[in-house]
Amino acid sequence: MDRYAVLGNPVKHSRSPRIHQLFAQQLGIDMEYRSIHVELGSFTDTVRHFFLAGGRGVNITVPFKQEAFQLAEVHSQRALRAEAVNTLLLGKNNLYYGDNTDGVGLLRDLKRLSFPLQGRRILLLGAGGAARGVLAPLLEAGPAEVTVVNRDAGRAALLAHAFSDLGKVRSAAYGDLSGSYPVIINATSASLSGELPPLPEHILTQGGYAYDMMYGAQPTIFMHWALQAGAAEVHDGLGMLVEQAAEAFFLWRHQRPDTAPVLAQLRAELVV
Numbered sequence: 001m002d003r004y005a006v007l008g009n010p011v012k013h014s015r016s017p018r019i020h021q022l023f024a025q026q027l028g029i030d031m032e033y034r035s036i037h038v039e040l041g042s043f044t045d046t047v048r049h050f051f052l053a054g055g056r057g058v059n060i061t062v063p064f065k066q067e068a069f070q071l072a073e074v075h076s077q078r079a080l081r082a083e084a085v086n087t088l089l090l091g092k093n094n095l096y097y098g099d100n101t102d103g104v105g106l107l108r109d110l111k112r113l114s115f116p117l118q119g120r121r122i123l124l125l126g127a128g129g130a131a132r133g134v135l136a137p138l139l140e141a142g143p144a145e146v147t148v149v150n151r152d153a154g155r156a157a158l159l160a161h162a163f164s165d166l167g168k169v170r171s172a173a174y175g176d177l178s179g180s181y182p183v184i185i186n187a188t189s190a191s192l193s194g195e196l197p198p199l200p201e202h203i204l205t206q207g208g209y210a211y212d213m214m215y216g217a218q219p220t221i222f223m224h225w226a227l228q229a230g231a232a233e234v235h236d237g238l239g240m241l242v243e244q245a246a247e248a249f250f251l252w253r254h255q256r257p258d259t260a261p262v263l264a265q266l267r268a269e270l271v272v
């Protein structure tokens with residue numbers, strides 16, 4: 001049986017095994033996908049062991065995406081941009097091939113939700129790995145501009161600079177923000193600790209769109225904030241999670257699952 005895994009620390013609460021199980025059921029494939037808790041310092045050994053033992057592919061989650069990037073011997077363009085790898089497989093000549101499906105996952109979900117991106121001003125909150133992973137495809141969607149805002153404004157400036165060849169991207173500190181944005185995407189980890197980035201009032205255009213890359217059984221604090229701020233549409237990152245998984249599945253098996261029923265099933269299981 002083909003074997004896959006997600007490696008992380010912590011990884012116990014990962015929804016990836018369930019998502020891939022649902023993909024496999026849908027396509028009538030007999031495969032195994034489990035989660036592996038990896039101690040800090042043993043990521044490389046764990047990956048090598050997994051593939052030596054016949055494993056077909058792994059997903060990588062916090063905090064190993066940069067280590068996976070180092071381990072990969074061949075990278076996709078989007079992994080090179082993100083400087084992070086969330087999907088590994090053994091490619092040509094038995095070399096580790098690393099890809100990053102997070103960005104395409106977000107864009108597919110935004111497309112599903114009919115978020116208007118083209119010609120719009122987009123505010124991207126955060127300048128960590130999550131923001132870096134989605135900046136390239138966001139710029140490729142043809143917005144008027146993307147503003148990257150971060151508490152540590154220097155980090156935002158570095159990120160904006162690194163992607164400036166792909167479109168109009170600038171950086172800001174929260175205190176510098178002015179005007180309003182019709183689309184705000186939260187790529188910070190603030191929701192995980194129940195915190196709200198220090199956004200100024202009226203920063204979301206009335207009737208605007210808000211997306212939190214985090215998700216949970218309940219709407220995140222950022223989603224509550226956006227609704228109160230007059231958003232027309234507010235969504236969490238569960239759809240992005242399913243879409244990035246579908247892209248990884250496609251890389252491994254060259255078959256594309258239908259994500260809609262899997263997302264619906266996951267949503268139902270999340271709120272139970």
Ligand code: ATR
Nearest residue numbers: 126127128129130150151152188189190195196197
């Ligand atoms: P990830 O890989 O998930 O992006 P990270 O690299 O640790 O994780 O980055 C976390 C991001 O969330 C950073 O942009 C961080 O801002 P700083 O760089 O200024 O620390 C942001 N973040 C975390 N908690 C936040 C909060 N309460 N308000 C605003 N931003 C927050």
